[in-house]
Amino acid sequence: xxxxxxxxxxxxxxxxxxxxxxxALDGVSLRVEEGGVLxxxxxxxxxxxxALKTVxxxxxxxxxxxxxxxxxxxxxxxxxxxxxxxxxxxxVGLLPHxxxxxxxxxxxxxxxxxxxxxxxxxxxxxxLVGLDPDRFAPLFSRQLSGGERQRVGLARALAADPPVxxxxxxxxxxxxxxxxxxxxxxxxxxxxxxKSVVLVTHDVPEALxxxxxxxxxxxxxxxxxxxxxxxxxxxxAGFVRDFVxxxxx
Amino acid sequence: xxxLIGQHLVLVLVSTGIAAALGxxxxxxxxxxxxxxxxxxxxAGLLQTIPSLALFGFLIPLPFIGGIxxxxxxxxxxxxxxxxxxxxTYTGILQxxxxxxEAATGMGMTPSQRLRMVELPLAxxxxxxxxxxxxxVSVGTATIxxxxxxxxxxxxxxxxxxxxxxRLILAGAIPAALLALLTDALLGAVEKSRRPARAAAxxxxxxxxxxxxxxxxxxxxxxxxxxxxKNFTEQVILGEIVAAALEDRGFHxxxxxxxxxxxVCHEAVTSGQLDVYVEYTGTALTDILKRPxxxxxxxxxxxxxxxxxxxxxxxxAPLGFNNTFALVMRRQEAERRGIRRISDIAPHAAVLxxxxxxxxxxxxxxxxxxxxxxxxxxxxxxxxxxMGLIYPALAAGQVDLVVGSATDGLxxxxxxxxxxxxxxxxxxxxxxxxxxxxxxxxxPGLAAxxxxxxxxxxxxxxxxxxxxxxxxxxxxxGVAREFWARNSSQAGQVVPGRVEK
Numbered sequence: 001x002x003x004x005x006x007x008x009x010x011x012x013x014x015x016x017x018x019x020x021x022x023x024a025l026d027g028v029s030l031r032v033e034e035g036g037v038l039x040x041x042x043x044x045x046x047x048x049x050x051a052l053k054t055v056x057x058x059x060x061x062x063x064x065x066x067x068x069x070x071x072x073x074x075x076x077x078x079x080x081x082x083x084x085x086x087x088x089x090x091x092v093g094l095l096p097h098x099x100x101x102x103x104x105x106x107x108x109x110x111x112x113x114x115x116x117x118x119x120x121x122x123x124x125x126x127x128l129v130g131l132d133p134d135r136f137a138p139l140f141s142r143q144l145s146g147g148e149r150q151r152v153g154l155a156r157a158l159a160a161d162p163p164v165x166x167x168x169x170x171x172x173x174x175x176x177x178x179x180x181x182x183x184x185x186x187x188x189x190x191x192x193x194x195k196s197v198v199l200v201t202h203d204v205p206e207a208l209x210x211x212x213x214x215x216x217x218x219x220x221x222x223x224x225x226x227x228x229x230x231x232x233x234x235x236x237a238g239f240v241r242d243f244v245x246x247x248x249x
Numbered sequence: 250x251x252x253l254i255g256q257h258l259v260l261v262l263v264s265t266g267i268a269a270a271l272g273x274x275x276x277x278x279x280x281x282x283x284x285x286x287x288x289x290x291x292x293a294g295l296l297q298t299i300p301s302l303a304l305f306g307f308l309i310p311l312p313f314i315g316g317i318x319x320x321x322x323x324x325x326x327x328x329x330x331x332x333x334x335x336x337x338t339y340t341g342i343l344q345x346x347x348x349x350x351e352a353a354t355g356m357g358m359t360p361s362q363r364l365r366m367v368e369l370p371l372a373x374x375x376x377x378x379x380x381x382x383x384x385x386v387s388v389g390t391a392t393i394x395x396x397x398x399x400x401x402x403x404x405x406x407x408x409x410x411x412x413x414x415x416r417l418i419l420a421g422a423i424p425a426a427l428l429a430l431l432t433d434a435l436l437g438a439v440e441k442s443r444r445p446a447r448a449a450a451x452x453x454x455x456x457x458x459x460x461x462x463x464x465x466x467x468x469x470x471x472x473x474x475x476x477x478x479k480n481f482t483e484q485v486i487l488g489e490i491v492a493a494a495l496e497d498r499g500f501h502x503x504x505x506x507x508x509x510x511x512x513v514c515h516e517a518v519t520s521g522q523l524d525v526y527v528e529y530t531g532t533a534l535t536d537i538l539k540r541p542x543x544x545x546x547x548x549x550x551x552x553x554x555x556x557x558x559x560x561x562x563x564x565x566a567p568l569g570f571n572n573t574f575a576l577v578m579r580r581q582e583a584e585r586r587g588i589r590r591i592s593d594i595a596p597h598a599a600v601l602x603x604x605x606x607x608x609x610x611x612x613x614x615x616x617x618x619x620x621x622x623x624x625x626x627x628x629x630x631x632x633x634x635x636m637g638l639i640y641p642a643l644a645a646g647q648v649d650l651v652v653g654s655a656t657d658g659l660x661x662x663x664x665x666x667x668x669x670x671x672x673x674x675x676x677x678x679x680x681x682x683x684x685x686x687x688x689x690x691x692x693p694g695l696a697a698x699x700x701x702x703x704x705x706x707x708x709x710x711x712x713x714x715x716x717x718x719x720x721x722x723x724x725x726x727g728v729a730r731e732f733w734a735r736n737s738s739q740a741g742q743v744v745p746g747r748v749e750k
Contacts, residue, residue: 056355082357093352097370107356156356166355 006070007031008164009055014064015066024050026220032213034163035194039211041201041231043243047220048200052166055198056082066166073121083107086157086165086195090172093153094141100126100152101137107160125204127156130185147178154186158193167199183209204247213232216240219244229248254424256400260319260391261432264326265384268334272383273329273376276338277364286339293332301325301393305509307395308367309516317477317508317517322394322401329390330383337379373445378451381436388429392421394605396480397513398522399503402428402596407480407507414722447721457482473501474692475512477526480507482718482725483572486502487527487680488730489701497737498698506725511536515683519560523689526697529572529678531562533557536615542614546677557683563696565682565709566703570711573675574614575655576668577640582649590671591623594650598626604648607633614676616652622674640665655708658716681707705736 009032015024024047032038040048053059053192054066056127057078066073073081087093094103100171102109104125113121123133129151141149148172157165170178170186183206190197208228209212215225216239224236232248278287296304306432309319345368353367373640385473395403404420408414435452442448474495478488488506496500505523508514516539517523533553534540540556543549554564576591583589609615610633620626634642635692639651640659653660655667682699689696710732717728 046566053355058351058355079357079359082355083359087347087352087355089352089355093348095349095367108355110362 003166004181005034006067008034008036008069010053010065010067011051012063012065012067014051014054014066015061016054016232018049018060023220025054025064027064028217028220028222030198030215030225032198034196034197036212037190037197037199037210039199039201039207039214041204041214041243042218042248043202043206045219046171046217047216051217052168052200055166056087057084062223073149083111083160084162084163084164086159087168088153088157088167089170090150090166094149094156096141098140099137100131100139100141100144100181103141103152104156104159106156111160111176122155122161125158128154128189129155133154145178146174150174150182154189158195164194165195165197167197169201170199171203172201178204186210204244211243216243231233250420250552251423253400253402253404253421253429256319257402257425257428257463259460260326260394260399260401261384261387261428261455262299263319264323264391265325265330265380266389267327267382268330268383268387272331272334272379273338275334277342277369279335279339281582282369288334290332290339293335296328297332298494301329301395301426303392304328305393305397306512309509310386311514311684317398317505317513317522318396319399321397322391322399326387326394327392330387333379333382333386335379336378337375337382341375341379342368343377345371350471350534370446373449374440377436377440377445377449381433381440384432384436384463384647385429388425388432392425395507396509397406398477398517401635408725409487410480416590416722462707472691473503474695475503475505475522477508477523478506478518478558479514479526482658484527485725486711486714486718486729487568487706490733491525491527491682491699492552492707493730494702494737495695497733498694498701500606500692500695500698502634504680518683518685521685521688523685524692524695525682525684527568527679527680528583528683530567531573531614531676533681533683536675542676544673544676546679549677550679550681553681561686563684563686563689564648565601565684565696565699568702568706569704570656570706570708571679572654572656572711573670573678574609574659575653575660575675576670577643577651577653577657577660577665578649578668579643579646580664580666584666588668589666590669591619591674592671593668595623598625601650602629602648603627603631603650603652604634604639604642605631605652606639607638609652619674622672656711656715658712658714658719661709661712662716662720701737702712 011028011030014025014028015023017023028047030038030051035073040051042048050059055068055073068076068081075100101109101122104122108118109120113241122137126136127132131148131151141152144152147241153170169208171182174182187210199210208231211228213225214228214231215222217223218239224231231240231244235244275289304325305321308324309317312730318446345422349371350363350367353363358366391401392403392406395407402421402425406418409421439445439448439452444648456545476488476492476495478484485506492502492504508517511532514523514526518526528555530549534549535542538553538556543552550564550567557564578588588594588597632648639653640657640663642648643665646665660667682702684696684699714728715734717723718725
C-alpha cells in the first residue's frame with residue numbers, strides 16, 4: 001500500500017439525535033476521495049441531508065468525527081469552513097431580494113474580493129453554467145425558470161472556487177427533461193473541475209449516473225456503499241434491493 | 250394654523266423616529282431571544298392599553314421625562330408607537346423563510362452579515378408596515394398632546410371641546426385626519442416601491458428636514474413668561490386676560506392654555522414649566538392640599554398662601570370674583586315666591602324641584618351640608634343631570650332651582666338670579682394667580698404686573714365673558730383683549746358684586 005492522502009471529506013461513526021426524535025444519524029461513516037463524487041441515496045427521513053449538513057456544520061453531531069481536507073471540522077472556524085465549501089440547495093437557496101449577479105457574487109463578496117474581480121468572476125461562472133451573463137445578471141430569481149435557477153445555484157457554489165461541493169437535491173424540483181440535461185452538464189463540468197462532491201438525492205437513476213461512489217442510507221445508517229455498478233448489479237437483500245428495483249425498469 | 254401643523258409634525262416625526270431607533274434593535278434582539286420577546290411584547294401591549302390622557306397624567310410629575318410641553322408628549326407617543334415597531338420587527342424577522350436563512354449560513358455569512366444582508370432586507374416590508382402603523386397612530390394620539398401643553402392640532406380640538414364650538418373642533422380634527430391619511434399614503438408608497446430601503450431612507454431624510462424647519466420655526470420666545478390655564482372656557486379667558494395684562498407691560502408671553510386640568514397646572518407651575526396660572530382658593534385648599542372645607546374667604550386665602558410658600562409658589566391678590574357654587578332660579582319664579590336668599594327657600598322646600606350634577610350629592614361641600622346648615626328638607630327628590638343640561642332644564646321649567654357655578658355665562662344670558670348664600674355655607678373659590686416664586690427673579694416686574702389684575706374682574710363680568718365665548722362663540726382671546734382694553738386703564742378697581750356696564 002502506498003501513501004494514502006487524506007480524504008476530502010470524512011465521517012467516522014457520526015451520531016446525531018434530535019430532541020425527542022429517533023436517531024437521525026446512527027453511526028454513519030463515509031469517505032469522499034479528492035476529486036470524487038459521493039452520492040448519498042435514500043428516502044426522505046433516511047438521514048442523508050443531516051449527514052450532509054454535518055460537513056459544513058449546519059448540524060453539530062453528538063458523537064463521532066467529521067473532517068474536511070484532513071482537518072476536524074471542530075477545529076475550523078465555522079465561517080471560514082463554510083466559505084471554503086460550495087453549497088447547492090434546491091430552489092430556496094437563492095436569496096429572493098438579490099439579483100442573479102449579487103447571488104453568484106455573494107461568497108466572493110463575503111471573502112472581500114474587489115468589485116471588478118467579482119464582476120468578472122460572475123460573468124465567467126454564468127457562462128460556465130450556460131447562462132448568458134448580459135441577460136441574466138440583472139434579473140431576480142423569481143424571473144427565472146427552475147432549470148435556470150439551479151444553474152445559478154451551481155454557479156454561486158463554484159464562485160470562490162472551493163475544493164469541496166455539497167449538493168442537496170440539486171436537481172430535485174425540475175421536470176425530467178431539464179433534469180436529465182443538467183445532470184449531463186454537471187457530469188461534463190465535474191470532469192473538468194474535479195471538485196470533491198457530496199450529493200444528496202432520493203432519485204436512484206440520478207445517483208447511479210452521477211456518483212463515483214453511492215452510499216444507500218436508511219433510518220440513519222449506511223446500509224450499503226459501493227460503485228454504481230455494484231449497487232445496480234448486486235444490491236443487498238432487503239431495503240436496497242427493494243429501493244433500487246422499484247426505481248429501475 | 251401652520252405653526253400648529255408644524256408642531257404636530259415635529260411631535261409625530263420625533264416620536265416615531267425615537268420609537269424606530271429603540272424598537273428596531275429591541276425587535277431584532279427579541280427575534281434572537283424568545284423569552285425577551287414575551288416580556289417586551291407584554292410590557293408594550295400593556296402600555297398600549299393605558300388611555301392616552303391617563304398616560305400623560307402619569308408622566309407629568311416625573312422628573313426629567315415628565316412635566317408639560319413637547320418632551321412629555323413625545324415620551325408618551327414613543328411608548329404608544331413602540332408596540333407596532335417591536336412587534337413587526339420581531340415577526341418580520343421570524344417570518345423570513347428558515348431555508349433561506351440556512352442557505353445564507355451555509356454560504357458562510359456571520360450572524361451580523363446574515364441579519365444585514367438577508368433577514369432585515371426580507372423583513373423590511375413587515376417592518377415598514379409597523380412603522381407606518383406607528384406613524385399614523387402617532388398623528389392621532391398627538392392631538393391629545395395639547396392637554397400637556399405640547400401644542401399641535403389638538404390645541405384647536407381641546408379649545409373647541411371646552412367652548413362647545415364645533416367649528417373649532419373640526420379645525421383641529423380635519424387637518425389631523427388629512428395628516429394621518431397623507432402619512433399613511435406616503436409610507437404605503439414606500440412599502441410598495443421597488444427599492445423600499447432607499448425610499449424609506451429618502452423619506453426619513455425629507456422628514457428630518459421638515460422636522461428641523463418646523464422646530465426652528467416653533468422654537469423662539471425663550472425668555473417669554475409662560476402662562477397656563479385649565480381646560481374650560483373661564484380658565485382660557487383668564488389665561489388670555491393674564492397674557493394681555495403682561496403684554497401690555499412689554500412682556501413676551503408663551504400661552505400654554507387648555508392644559509389637562511387642576512393637577513396638570515399645579516405640577517407644571519410647581520416644577521417651573523409654567524410661570525403663572527389662575528387657581529381658585531377653594532380648589533387649592535380641598536383638591537390640591539387635601540384639607541377640610543372652610544368658609545371664610547380671608548382665612549382660606551391665608552391658609553393656602555401659607556401652605557403654598559414651602560412649595561415655592563406665591564399666591565397673588567384675588568382677581569375679584571368668587572366662582573363658588575350657586576343656587577340659581579328663574580327671576581320671575583324667585584320673585585313670585587319672594588326668594589332672594591337661600592334661607593328664604595325653607596317655606597317652599599316641600600314643592601321646589603331641584604336639578605343638580607351628580608357629584609354635588611356627595612361632595613363634602615355639597616348637598617347634605619347645605620340642607621343641614623339651612624335646616625330644611627326637600628320634598629321632591631333632586632334630579633341628577635349633566636352639567637350642560639342644567640340651564641336648559643331650568644329655562645324650560647322642568648326644574649325650579651339648580652346648582653351651578655357663580656360665573657356660569659348663561660346666568661347672565663337667561664334672566665336667572667343667584668340666591669345669596671346668607672349663612673356662608675359654600676367655601677370661597679376666589680380666583681387668584683399662582684406664581685412660581687423662583688421664576689419671578691427671571692422676569693423683573695412680573696409680580697407688579699400681576700398685581701395690576703387685583704380686583705379687576707367681578708362675577709358679572711366673568712359671566713358675560715363666559716357667555717360671549719360659550720353662547721356667542723367668540724374667540725376667548727378676543728373677549729379677553731376687549732375686556733382688558735376697557736378695564737386696564739380704569740384708575741379704580743371693580744367693586745365685587747357691582748355690575749358694571
